[in-house]
Amino acid sequence: MTVLLDPTSERSPTIRPRLPRPERLDGLTIGILDIAKSRGDVFLHRLGERIGERGIAVKHYAKPTNTRVAPLPLRQQIAAEVDLVIEGLSD
């Protein structure tokens, strides 16, 4: 294992914290990512409808296959277009 010396003022934790969750969803765009698990699309489509009924913008995305990580262009597109992502992780 490599050990590095911290070059910073050490005022932050060594492990980067996750971004804080937004307090409200108003005005944000939510991405819904279908990872291509069977019938995930049905569940996620309904979820999108329910969120849309609350007046929140929704964009749908899909991975080509659940067996591989999302292709880079798709990840970049999602990062550029939405504020939050919901993805279904299993059947």
Place this chain on the structure above:
Amino acid sequence: MASDLPRDGLVAVVKRDCPTCVLAAPVLGDLARAAGLTVYTQDDPSFPETVPRRIDDTALDVSHRLKIEIVPTLIRFAQGREVDRTYGWDRGEWERLTGVAGLGRDLPEARPGCGAKNVEPGVIERLKIRFNETGLRSRRIEIGEDEDEQEAMFARGWSDGLPLVPPTEERVLHMLDGTSRDPQEVLGLVPPALAAATVEKIAINAVMAGCKPEYLPVVLAAVEAVLEESFAMHGVLATTMFVGPVLIVNGPVRRRIGMNAKGNALGQGNRANAAIGRALQLVIRNIGEGRPQEVDRAALGNPGKLSYCFAEDEEGSSWEPLSDERGLKPGQSAVTVFAGYGLQGIVDQKSRDPESLAKSFAGSLKALSNVKHAPSCDALLVVCPEHHRTFKNAGWSKARLYEALYRLCEIPAADLVAGAGGIAEGGPAALAGRTVNKFRPGGLMIVRAGGDAGMFSGIIGGWSAGGPRSSLPVTKEVRN
């Protein structure tokens, strides 16, 4: 380890790679028979064949504990304590220490030893880390086996955008060899976080920037300089304007560490120039938490905010170096920091007398920041050798050039008022009728740098409203 050492008796530390150890090997055999001797071998456990009681110290733990610097070293222990030590081969010393007479009759009287393996660069650092003797206080960050070091450093926000040298404990210890200053000495508080700049933290950032240990004193002087109140580092960082610290190095340290003051002095390709300027920027970023789009509000910034550091070409100059002009003694090494940006070229291939060339310089200087601005920002004029030659041959001192440039930079205020020349930018109408200088008194600095061919000098612009109201250049001596 230490328990292997005899309570009473003789110990020798040797290596096969040392000709003096090889020379003394028969004597070591004689001592083993006559007085009892334990030999620790640093490189080849089968050496010396003359001694039965050999102990493998290729891990160098015992050598490190005994603080061996030279091999062979001969030590006498009594009641568990070292009572006597000698090194190299010296018959008289060995006989005195061992109490055995007639040692090595066939050998020369004395031979100096060789450097011990445990103090070799790279080795001593690993031993200090293993024995927890580094004294380094910074937090240790463990990088996972499968994690890419570069990606881990980028992810933590340590980088200026380019790859970094991973700051391992070995590298940081080696870097600290470059200075005699205490690693815990605080040079100041780095804005905007106002976190303490210890020599150790600066050394870590110097490692990441690609510095060699011998560059560290220059980096330390540069950090001290930007942390002087008059430089106003917080403002230099936080401004929406272009500036960052520009470093000009003077004195013997330039050549010692191989800085470039000649062709492409302000460009790429020289490790010292590039790494020293980069180290200062990483100190601001990592210790001070000064990052773009956070407290660094620069609208455009400038490429020199990665690194902007060069040496003055003092050799062959008829002018005093910048550091002399700023109060240091001739021959002292120094760093001057200037809040500046970019380079505006002055191309003049026809002026052959100093009057014409000074006018050429002044014309270009007057365009700085905005042609309608005066007094404007400070400026650093970098005079190339071919232009300098014109002044030198005409007997113009640097002071005379300063005087001429200030005089030539007087501008009729009518040209500067808002709306003049169809440009809305400009000063109040009340100025009309007066004359205004482009520069505040002392707002110009002149240095000499560049390749021998090419009549191309340059202007490094400063921060608008230069001077005591914003940032003043600061010069610090480089201390080892």
